[in-house]
Amino acid sequence: MNREILVGDVLEKIKEIPDKSIDCVITSPPYWTMRDYSVKGQWGLESDYHQYLAKLGRLMDQLRRVLKDTGTCWINLGDTYNDKSRIGIPERFYINCIDNGWIARNNIVWAKNNAMPCSVKDRFGNKFESIFFFVKQQKYYFNLDAVREKPITPTKAFNVRVRDTDKARFLQNATISEVKTHNKKGEFMGKASKEYLLKWQKNEDSIHKTNPYHPKGKNPGDTWLINTTPYKEAHFATFPEQLPTMILKCGCMPGGIVLDPFFGSGTVGVSAEKLGLRWVGIELNNDYVKLAKKRLEKYKIQTHLHFHSANSDNNNKNLINNLINNEGN
Ligand SMILES: C[S@@+](CC[C@H](N)C(=O)[O-])C[C@H]1O[C@@H](n2cnc3c(N)ncnc32)[C@H](O)[C@@H]1O
Numbered sequence: 375m376n377r378e379i380l381v382g383d384v385l386e387k388i389k390e391i392p393d394k395s396i397d398c399v400i401t402s403p404p405y406w407t408m409r410d411y412s413v414k415g416q417w418g419l420e421s422d423y424h425q426y427l428a429k430l431g432r433l434m435d436q437l438r439r440v441l442k443d444t445g446t447c448w449i450n451l452g453d454t455y456n457d458k459s460r461i462g463i464p465e466r467f468y469i470n471c472i473d474n475g476w477i478a479r480n481n482i483v484w485a486k487n488n489a490m491p492c493s494v495k496d497r498f499g500n501k502f503e504s505i506f507f508f509v510k511q512q513k514y515y516f517n518l519d520a521v522r523e524k525p526i527t528p529t530k531a532f533n534v535r536v537r538d539t540d541k542a543r544f545l546q547n548a549t550i551s552e553v554k555t556h557n558k559k560g561e562f563m564g565k566a567s568k569e570y571l572l573k574w575q576k577n578e579d580s581i582h583k584t585n586p587y588h589p590k591g592k593n594p595g596d597t598w599l600i601n602t603t604p605y606k607e608a609h610f611a612t613f614p615e616q617l618p619t620m621i622l623k624c625g626c627m628p629g630g631i632v633l634d635p636f637f638g639s640g641t642v643g644v645s646a647e648k649l650g651l652r653w654v655g656i657e658l659n660n661d662y663v664k665l666a667k668k669r670l671e672k673y674k675i676q677t678h679l680h681f682h683s684a685n686s687d688n689n690n691k692n693l694i695n696n697l698i699n700n701e702g703n
Pocket residue numbers: 382383384385401402403404405411413415416417608610611612613635636637638639640641642656657658659662
């Protein structure tokens with residue numbers, strides 16, 4: 375299964391996807407009462423938001439079924455106002471997911487500088503949406519190095535305080551040699567500087583377990599400023615390509631397969647193609663399916679990649695070996 379759009383209702387069509395076959399899920403479900411996608415059976419127009427949340431819950435159960443144990447799941451959700459009050463749909467959804475066993479890794483703030491102008495005068499305009507990052511188990515594929523950012527200030531290898539007693543180390547994981555090369559104030563004393571610098575540059579030093587200034591760049595953090603860039607032929611909110619691209623780079627293993635169960639114009643497919651990844655989409659509206667197919671046609675190069683379930687994947691051992699064993703929380 376690759377480059378396939380399953381046409382129909384998401385809960386029906388997802389049944390066709392085998393257990394533990396997907397490496398990464400990226401999607402933006404229709405928000406509650408925000409838009410009419412002009413198709414019977416569409417989600418988001420339920421009279422009660424509890425019904426909407428219940429459907430999302432059923433979908434999350436299915437996503438957990440199709441996701442490999444090492445996979446990652448990213449859900450973009452926005453909120454709605456009702457009788458003057460912000461409902462808190464993303465928060466309710468997020469808590470439900472945690473209560474149902476998902477491991478929540480981040481609530482990413484997707485901030486937009488070019489958000490729609492807002493005419494409201496008694497509150498602030500909404501300029502962000504949430505992207506919830508979930509996993510199934512504690513060990514999962516995540517390649518932070520692929521998305522590290524250049525620090526604004528250049529890193530200085532010795533600009534790190536290391537206390538001089540074993541017990542009271544500023545850096546919990548400082549080695550004896552690191553401690554020895556620093557004075558009581560934690561300033562570097564200049565001894566063995568070349569050796570230390572080389573270790574630091576090669577990222578061999580235990581200092582990196584706590585040092586935010588990593589030689590490969592800094593962690594981008596959980597606030598992403600990505601402006602919307604609507605796909606001109608779609609009359610609904612599409613992902614800016616940069617968003618799934620960022621997620622796929624860190625959250626989908628090379629050669630892996632990404633599922634977007636609300637495929638729309640197929641932006642997730644476009645990002646996947648550009649990164650040499652496989653994709654599957656589900657979409658209810660036939661007009662959007664046509665649009666996505668047209669958009670993705672040019673990427674149909676003849677690579678016959680096969681769709682492996684996690685159980686039959688010969689590379690599974692390698693995959694496990696490549697997992698990033700995240701330290702701490
Ligand atoms: C927010 S849009 C997704 C846009 C997409 N991220 C993109 O970049 O184009 C939500 C999509 O969900 C689809 N949809 C709504 N109800 C659905 C259902 N029950 N099953 C499958 N797709 C559905 C809509 O037709 C719409 O294309």
